[in-house]
Amino acid sequence: MLFGLIALHAAAGLVVLVGARRLGRWGFVVGGTAPLAAALVALASAGAVLDGRSTTQRAGWVPQLGLTLDLRLDAFALLMVALVSGIGTLVFAYAWHYFAGSAYAGRAAGLLTLFAGSMLGVVLADNLLVLYGFWELTSITSYLLIGLHDDDRDARDGALHALLVTGLGGLAMLGGFVLLGHAAGTLQLSALLADPPSGGVVPVALVLVLLGAFTKSAQYPFHSWLPRAMVAPTPISAYLHSAAMVKAGVYLVARFAPAFADVGPWRPLVVGVGLVTMVAGGLRALRPFDLKQLLAFGTISQLGFLVVLFGLGRPEATAAACALLLAHALFKAALFMVVGIVDHAAHTRDLRRLPLLGAGWRATRAVALVSAASMAAIPPLAGFVAKEKAYAALVHGDATDRAILAVLVVGSMLTVAYSARFAAALWRPDLLVVPSEPRTTLDAGPRHGILAPALVLASATALLGLWPATWSRLVDGAANSLDPAAHAHLELWHGFNATLALSAITLAGGALIFALRRPVSALQARLAPRRSGVDAYDASVRGVLRGAGWVTSVVQSGSLPVYAGIILATAALAPLLAMVSGAWWPGWPDAIGRAGQIPAAGMLVAGATAATVATRRFAAALLLGVVGYGMALLFVVQGAPDLALTQFAVETLSVVVFLLVLRRLPDRFERESQPLLGRAARLAVSALVGVWVAVGAIAFSGARTAAPVSEEMVARSLPEGYGENVVNVILVDIRGLDTMGEITVLVAAGIGIAALARAGRPPRPRPERRSIREHREEVGA
Amino acid sequence: MNLLLVVTAAFLCACGTYLVLSRHLSRVIIGIGLLGHGVNVLLVLSGGDGGRPAFVGGDGGPVADPLPQALVLTAIVITFGVIAFLLALAYRSWRVTGNDEVEDDVEDRRIAREAHQGEPEAST
Numbered sequence: 001m002l003f004g005l006i007a008l009h010a011a012a013g014l015v016v017l018v019g020a021r022r023l024g025r026w027g028f029v030v031g032g033t034a035p036l037a038a039a040l041v042a043l044a045s046a047g048a049v050l051d052g053r054s055t056t057q058r059a060g061w062v063p064q065l066g067l068t069l070d071l072r073l074d075a076f077a078l079l080m081v082a083l084v085s086g087i088g089t090l091v092f093a094y095a096w097h098y099f100a101g102s103a104y105a106g107r108a109a110g111l112l113t114l115f116a117g118s119m120l121g122v123v124l125a126d127n128l129l130v131l132y133g134f135w136e137l138t139s140i141t142s143y144l145l146i147g148l149h150d151d152d153r154d155a156r157d158g159a160l161h162a163l164l165v166t167g168l169g170g171l172a173m174l175g176g177f178v179l180l181g182h183a184a185g186t187l188q189l190s191a192l193l194a195d196p197p198s199g200g201v202v203p204v205a206l207v208l209v210l211l212g213a214f215t216k217s218a219q220y221p222f223h224s225w226l227p228r229a230m231v232a233p234t235p236i237s238a239y240l241h242s243a244a245m246v247k248a249g250v251y252l253v254a255r256f257a258p259a260f261a262d263v264g265p266w267r268p269l270v271v272g273v274g275l276v277t278m279v280a281g282g283l284r285a286l287r288p289f290d291l292k293q294l295l296a297f298g299t300i301s302q303l304g305f306l307v308v309l310f311g312l313g314r315p316e317a318t319a320a321a322c323a324l325l326l327a328h329a330l331f332k333a334a335l336f337m338v339v340g341i342v343d344h345a346a347h348t349r350d351l352r353r354l355p356l357l358g359a360g361w362r363a364t365r366a367v368a369l370v371s372a373a374s375m376a377a378i379p380p381l382a383g384f385v386a387k388e389k390a391y392a393a394l395v396h397g398d399a400t401d402r403a404i405l406a407v408l409v410v411g412s413m414l415t416v417a418y419s420a421r422f423a424a425a426l427w428r429p430d431l432l433v434v435p436s437e438p439r440t441t442l443d444a445g446p447r448h449g450i451l452a453p454a455l456v457l458a459s460a461t462a463l464l465g466l467w468p469a470t471w472s473r474l475v476d477g478a479a480n481s482l483d484p485a486a487h488a489h490l491e492l493w494h495g496f497n498a499t500l501a502l503s504a505i506t507l508a509g510g511a512l513i514f515a516l517r518r519p520v521s522a523l524q525a526r527l528a529p530r531r532s533g534v535d536a537y538d539a540s541v542r543g544v545l546r547g548a549g550w551v552t553s554v555v556q557s558g559s560l561p562v563y564a565g566i567i568l569a570t571a572a573l574a575p576l577l578a579m580v581s582g583a584w585w586p587g588w589p590d591a592i593g594r595a596g597q598i599p600a601a602g603m604l605v606a607g608a609t610a611a612t613v614a615t616r617r618f619a620a621a622l623l624l625g626v627v628g629y630g631m632a633l634l635f636v637v638q639g640a641p642d643l644a645l646t647q648f649a650v651e652t653l654s655v656v657v658f659l660l661v662l663r664r665l666p667d668r669f670e671r672e673s674q675p676l677l678g679r680a681a682r683l684a685v686s687a688l689v690g691v692w693v694a695v696g697a698i699a700f701s702g703a704r705t706a707a708p709v710s711e712e713m714v715a716r717s718l719p720e721g722y723g724e725n726v727v728n729v730i731l732v733d734i735r736g737l738d739t740m741g742e743i744t745v746l747v748a749a750g751i752g753i754a755a756l757a758r759a760g761r762p763p764r765p766r767p768e769r770r771s772i773r774e775h776r777e778e779v780g781a
Numbered sequence: 782m783n784l785l786l787v788v789t790a791a792f793l794c795a796c797g798t799y800l801v802l803s804r805h806l807s808r809v810i811i812g813i814g815l816l817g818h819g820v821n822v823l824l825v826l827s828g829g830d831g832g833r834p835a836f837v838g839g840d841g842g843p844v845a846d847p848l849p850q851a852l853v854l855t856a857i858v859i860t861f862g863v864i865a866f867l868l869a870l871a872y873r874s875w876r877v878t879g880n881d882e883v884e885d886d887v888e889d890r891r892i893a894r895e896a897h898q899g900e901p902e903a904s905t
Contacts, residue, residue, distance in 0.1 A: 558886030612796045718837045
């Protein structure tokens with residue numbers, strides 16, 4: 001069933017992509033069936049799952065390597081499926097309206113469906129490598145979705161930024177997974193978390209895994225891709241960048257925290273990064289004029305909040321985080337949808353140009369107000385219930401807890417302030433900025449039906465706040481499946497206590513920040529760092545490109561002699577250096593073996609010397625033939641008549657081929673133009689190779705311990721190969737396939753030679769470089 | 782194993798290397814031929830000091846190791862194939878450029894120049 005759901009997403013997504021042009025925005029109807037089915041399945045199995053009976057499905061993939069496709073639906077996964085598929089279905093409905101008349105509708109629908117399937121895979125996977133696979137699929141589909149308008153440079157750059165950051169984080173995470181899997185002896189997530197490994201590599205592995213989580217969930221200092229990804233059409237932002245993809249990192253922290261929070265670097269790292277992200281993101285959200293940017297930094301801030309709560313790895317905090325996870329997805333997706341609706345109608349989402357919204361916008365503004373109020377944790381909404389829970393988790397703790405709580409309160413004040421800013425943008429934009437030209441008034445409301453999904457979300461926000469019992473069980477089950485000690489009982493009213501006081505302080509502080517918005521923003525403009533995260537990213541990309549250029553210029557000189565020299569010198573030097581240590585010297589061998597070897601060796605050395613120093617091409621080729629015949633002589637002496645015959649025939653043929661080609665080329669070797677590799681370097685490399693060959697020959701022959709395999713070959717030659725000539729039997733019988741390959745090589749070479757010889761243009765005679773024949777013809781004439 | 786053949790093999794390989802590092806394709810080809818011969822001497826060496834041809838039967842005295850011989854046979858033929866192919870390349874080079882000199886890759890030199898000027902290509 002779980003496999004079927006993912007397969008349904010894949011199939012629907014591919015169908016929509018293939019028929020993108022024809023389907024247009026109907027693609028959202030076809031593709032939307034997949035998340036709808038997933039949501040319905042989740043709803044149907046909710047009862048059993050919340051009772052603690054998780055559904056597990058597995059299929060062998062490479063069972064020999066312990067790779068199994070495990071999927072598991074426990075209560076926390078159920079909560080995530082509610083976000084991914086439940087909100088996903090609403091986003092599809094919203095996109096159906098949003099993309100009306102857009103040429104990109106079909107492609108967006110197909111990619112969004114594939115993304116929904118990948119995200120479903122991330123939250124259902126019960127195997128680390130399967131999780132990683134789906135994780136990367138979400139990165140890739142999100143890359144394609146952010147860059148949907150592929151003719152827009154900003155979209156392409158933003159998409160690449162997101163892909164590089166999340167992709168590199170994903171690679172680090174894979175490294176962490178491999179280390180963890182190795183330490184635990186299993187790649188199964190549930191088994192790993194039930195019995196967490198310990199030891200030296202575990203902290204390293206966790207830091208790597210956290211890198212993946214931080215980049216995906218846009219935590220500082222990796223956050224800058226998320227605001228940049230806002231170039232994507234708003235339904236995509238609503239889905240990927242509030243409800244689904246950015247929650248993947250939070251999901252990972254949530255899964256791992258109960259098991260690993262006590263391991264060395266976890267708490268300082270996770271809580272520190274989360275707190276910084278929450279406050280810095282909140283501060284940044286007070287500045288942009290673009291409403292989507294405001295929401296993007298607000299999302300970063302809220303993700304930081306979630307990372308802190310889950311990262312603590314404590315039962316009460318985990319339970320609170322589960323509630324906040326759901327509340328955040330509800331209000332943030334609705335807010336994004338509202339921005340998209342306004343953007344569509346007003347053709348701007350810039351605070352300085354935003355029109356005043358008239359009578360037709362009452363419902364839209366109500367949705368925005370309820371959702372923003374939930375974001376600010378104003379009672380009696382879902383956000384308030386969740387935040388009360390978060391404060392309650394920390395208020396009775398030790399000094400560290402109180403310090404964390406203080407930062408959370410500050411971050412929440414900022415949240416209140418930017419929530420107020422968002423609400424003001426739709427109700428009284430002149431409160432925020434008075435434009436030079438008076439604002440127009442937009443009376444005609446949004447297109448019919450486009451508000452419905454956001455209305456559903458806002459109603460849920462209100463309902464869940466007023467009646468916490470509706471989702472108390474879901475949050476309780478989810479927290480409980482993460483940490484058996486975690487229990488949640490959500491209530492709207494806890495009585496007058498410290499938590500309520502903190503909430504009141506938060507609201508008052510946020511209101512104060514909003515009231516003082518002009519001095520605050522002046523101060524922020526003064527103190528803002530001159531270089532943004534995007535600048536840092538751009539600088540690092542430029543640095544990588546410059547480094548790549550430098551490396552290329554060093555290692556890729558473009559000169560064949562240099563390449564060959566480096567290869568040969570390395571081949572000689574590396575083993576020689578390895579032989580510096582170790583007792584390998586077998587002692588000097590005899591000076592001379594058989595007497596017959598002396599004339600053969602003399603012929604070889606003399607021929608080779610002459611061929612090397614020859615200045616005429618013909619002479620060099622003929623001298624190579626001399627060396628070949630010397631080889632034949634040596635083979636005769638060594639007792640290898642087959643070799644001698646072959647060598648003799650091949651050498652004769654070689655000389656003929658040489659002469660056929662060389663007659664076209666000038667008689668003498670010309671001086672070489674700009675030799676990058678000087679004569680001294682060539683001599684040094686040659687000497688090095690010679691030394692290596694000599695030393696290697698002595699060392700390897702001395703290292704021989706086993707009896708030669710050829711003794712058995714001699715013994716089996718006649719009885720099994722039916723041949724008396726052992727060399728022949730080896731070639732055609734024992735190594736028959738090898739000989740077959742050799743023949744193939746020769747045939748391929750022959751075909752290549754024929755093609756090279758026949759192809760091409762007619763020769764271009766040049767006055768300064770004439771062939772010998774031309775020269776002769778000229779002289780003869 | 783004897784020093785004479787060890788030195789011969791090393792000398793052939795050194796001469797071959799020197800020629801391979803040349804810019805003239807015909808010299809490179811001759812160098813590859815020499816390297817091939819040098820390696821074949823090494824292979825023969827690995828079979829010991831030789832002996833009677835490796836035929837089954839006969840007087841039963843020590844025979845030469847047949848396995849290196851089989852390897853050398855393969856090597857001779859493959860080296861021939863390589864040399865013939867390279868000669869065809871040299872011929873083609875002459876047809877196109879009028880000589881057999883292997884020139885530096887223009888594109889590589891351009892990249893190196895740009896890297897030194899510190900102007901990497903645009904990222905997209």
